[in-house]
Amino acid sequence: MKLTARFAHRFFSRPTALVGFALFAVIALVALLAPVIFARGPFSIVGMPLLPPGAPGLLAGSDVLGRDMAVGLAYGARISLLVGIASTLFAVGIGVLLGAVAGYYGGLVDDLLMRITEFFQIIPSFVLLMVLVAFLQPSLGSTVIGIALVTWPQVARVVRGEFLSLRSREFVQAARTLGEGDIRIIFTQILPNALPPIVVVSSMMVGSAILTESALSFLGLGDPNLLSWGSMIGGARSAMWVAWWTSVLPGLSIMVTVLALNFIGDGLNDALRPRGPR
Amino acid sequence: MSLVSLRELTVALPSGADRALAVDSVNLEIGRNEIVCIVGESGSGKSLTAHAIMGLLPRGVHASGGEILFDGADLLKETPAAMRKRRGRDIAMIFQDPMAALNPVVAIGRQVTEQIRAHRPVSEHEALKQAAELLEQMGLEDVAGLLKAFPHQLSGGQRQRVMIAMALSLSPRLLIADEPTTALDVTTQAQILKLIKRIQAERGMSVLFITHDFGVVADIATRVAVMRHGRVVESGATAQMLRAPVHSYTRALIAAVPHGDNLLAPLPDAPPLMAVNRLTKRFARGGFFARNAVTAVDNVSLTLKRGETLGIVGESGSGKSTLARCMIRLLDPEEGEILFESADIAHLRARGLRPFRRRIQMVFQDPFSSLNPRHTVADIVTAGPRAHGENADEAHARAVEILRLVGLNPQTMDRLPHEFSGGQRQRIGLARALMLKPDVLIADEPVSALDVTVQAQVLKLLDDVRRQMNLAMLFITHDMRVAAQVCHRVMVMRHGKVVETGPTRDVFAAPSSDYTRALLAAIPGRGSL
Numbered sequence: 001m002k003l004t005a006r007f008a009h010r011f012f013s014r015p016t017a018l019v020g021f022a023l024f025a026v027i028a029l030v031a032l033l034a035p036v037i038f039a040r041g042p043f044s045i046v047g048m049p050l051l052p053p054g055a056p057g058l059l060a061g062s063d064v065l066g067r068d069m070a071v072g073l074a075y076g077a078r079i080s081l082l083v084g085i086a087s088t089l090f091a092v093g094i095g096v097l098l099g100a101v102a103g104y105y106g107g108l109v110d111d112l113l114m115r116i117t118e119f120f121q122i123i124p125s126f127v128l129l130m131v132l133v134a135f136l137q138p139s140l141g142s143t144v145i146g147i148a149l150v151t152w153p154q155v156a157r158v159v160r161g162e163f164l165s166l167r168s169r170e171f172v173q174a175a176r177t178l179g180e181g182d183i184r185i186i187f188t189q190i191l192p193n194a195l196p197p198i199v200v201v202s203s204m205m206v207g208s209a210i211l212t213e214s215a216l217s218f219l220g221l222g223d224p225n226l227l228s229w230g231s232m233i234g235g236a237r238s239a240m241w242v243a244w245w246t247s248v249l250p251g252l253s254i255m256v257t258v259l260a261l262n263f264i265g266d267g268l269n270d271a272l273r274p275r276g277p278r
Numbered sequence: 279m280s281l282v283s284l285r286e287l288t289v290a291l292p293s294g295a296d297r298a299l300a301v302d303s304v305n306l307e308i309g310r311n312e313i314v315c316i317v318g319e320s321g322s323g324k325s326l327t328a329h330a331i332m333g334l335l336p337r338g339v340h341a342s343g344g345e346i347l348f349d350g351a352d353l354l355k356e357t358p359a360a361m362r363k364r365r366g367r368d369i370a371m372i373f374q375d376p377m378a379a380l381n382p383v384v385a386i387g388r389q390v391t392e393q394i395r396a397h398r399p400v401s402e403h404e405a406l407k408q409a410a411e412l413l414e415q416m417g418l419e420d421v422a423g424l425l426k427a428f429p430h431q432l433s434g435g436q437r438q439r440v441m442i443a444m445a446l447s448l449s450p451r452l453l454i455a456d457e458p459t460t461a462l463d464v465t466t467q468a469q470i471l472k473l474i475k476r477i478q479a480e481r482g483m484s485v486l487f488i489t490h491d492f493g494v495v496a497d498i499a500t501r502v503a504v505m506r507h508g509r510v511v512e513s514g515a516t517a518q519m520l521r522a523p524v525h526s527y528t529r530a531l532i533a534a535v536p537h538g539d540n541l542l543a544p545l546p547d548a549p550p551l552m553a554v555n556r557l558t559k560r561f562a563r564g565g566f567f568a569r570n571a572v573t574a575v576d577n578v579s580l581t582l583k584r585g586e587t588l589g590i591v592g593e594s595g596s597g598k599s600t601l602a603r604c605m606i607r608l609l610d611p612e613e614g615e616i617l618f619e620s621a622d623i624a625h626l627r628a629r630g631l632r633p634f635r636r637r638i639q640m641v642f643q644d645p646f647s648s649l650n651p652r653h654t655v656a657d658i659v660t661a662g663p664r665a666h667g668e669n670a671d672e673a674h675a676r677a678v679e680i681l682r683l684v685g686l687n688p689q690t691m692d693r694l695p696h697e698f699s700g701g702q703r704q705r706i707g708l709a710r711a712l713m714l715k716p717d718v719l720i721a722d723e724p725v726s727a728l729d730v731t732v733q734a735q736v737l738k739l740l741d742d743v744r745r746q747m748n749l750a751m752l753f754i755t756h757d758m759r760v761a762a763q764v765c766h767r768v769m770v771m772r773h774g775k776v777v778e779t780g781p782t783r784d785v786f787a788a789p790s791s792d793y794t795r796a797l798l799a800a801i802p803g804r805g806s807l
Contacts, residue, residue, distance in 0.1 A: 170648035178662035179635035
């Protein structure tokens, strides 16, 4: 408990981390409560198209089809956060497993796994992602899987590096002499020590996954049955010059969310950095 | 008049430290042309005293009172720019870890000439010539090659010589040496001490030498000051203090230096518990296709009886740690047998090894990296029994018992390793090993990272535990004095081969090889303590 308190103190004593956390909390709350706050769904038409923000009953104006932008933004947050977090969880799962095995065993196993990792890294990831999503049919699930498949190598690299340096530490040798098995050593001895960089990388990855999802939806490769920030911008292309809010507001939402996640990542990096003489 | 006089020097620590003053009203004179030692344990304030003279106190720590007179001028009143000019020219310093003090990506030659050219208007060519001369004076060979080499290509002793050369490049009047030999093998330490003494005499400079080892003091110092908790408890001429120490703490420090008397007698004949026959371990060197291999352990045989301590003595690179890691099967030997009772465990795989794991246990060298920083003491100590599927409550109860046995308070079980001192951490490491009730305990340099007084306590503990539990112990060390403390028999290794083996008494009284004689001669303070 003491450790948690000290960690929280270190994290929140950074102004950017505090701002990032507050912004993220607000966005997450709006996303969670969207169906409670708004009576109508994001696709229902509420009035004339392209009404500016502040028009009666329309806090954020209406889009090209006359739908409430505010509802769209709130529902878009659900999709962005869901895709960001789910794909990162997947990617971290794959990356930690492969990185840990490669770093712990080394030798041939490491060579083989790293060649596979490099295979994913040398292919232009966005092109691969578009092909994957198009092949699997655009849907929420295919977007999540696609993003996870192109981002896990980052995690695998980080985890492998940590394992390579930690596995030769004397406490790992001690665990072996005590008769602990490989799986136990990987998960209870080494992984807890490798967590800080994994946490930092994943917080940043959520942000980049949100960007990637937006780009896919903008190109029309998102789930056609769901409204996301990217597809809102994509739909607003024709009205960009006459109704700025249709593209700027979802764009700002993306920016603020990703910024908040990066601030959180920075804060975690500082708060988790090992202290003391060694 | 002395070259340096510290008058009531006081150094304050930032609020929240474990004490208010790191250095408390210290008076010390360093005369011209003499070597003065400050002796003390870690945390005594000896290093901060030295850093205060150098004007290099860490951030947040400052000299809050007193004077540091250098040739009459108070260094504490000088501007940072004036101090920067003095460093290197008037006062130079060498450190414990030469690897950390050298830039790993710059050739040795460049690093030495940079130092010279920062203070003197000489050409690169001229500076290089001076550098070569200096390195030769340091007793280094193949200086031309050395100037082009990078720090990682040098041995620890060579690196420390380069550091001394750099420190002396501007002929300073005071050399501060902060534990310069603590990280080195005993034989290398003896050479470096001899070198510092020779250079000091040749140049007539003053040396302030910081150490925790009275053996080193006896070898090098003309005068000595003993520090404890930031204060000087006793000071005087070395010979006088060694003969008749006044303060009880000084007596304790001197007593803590292993003396090599009352050596253990060899045990009566008994069948060995563990035996190694013609063991060989090679390491591949270089890339994937490189064929050359280094033979780290070359055809080594030994036996170990129940209740016996066998010391394996050698310098770094002698293969002693590799041998130990083969015996506990952290490494796979290429050839030979490792007999435990009568089973050969040299080539067993993970599953076959499991029953033997708990019977052979190890205490590691580094008290910091040998404990998982994220596990509590309770987790660390009960890891063995848990790995062997024992009941958690029983393991916990035994942990309490074993922690008491190694002299730790069981109520500290919920703490993390970083809350303990080096000596306490070694006790935790020992407790972890003892939890499995082993028959054989392998101790790999268990005290080399500890202060001399703490060393003495841990050595005594190891010996007590060995007696109580009737353990067979393999004790690995580079220090003959330490081996003499606890071992019934010693085996001297060099370049992976056994040089000599026999009862400790016999090896000390009549070493049969030149190498063993050199090791014995390298013991600091031999003869005067």
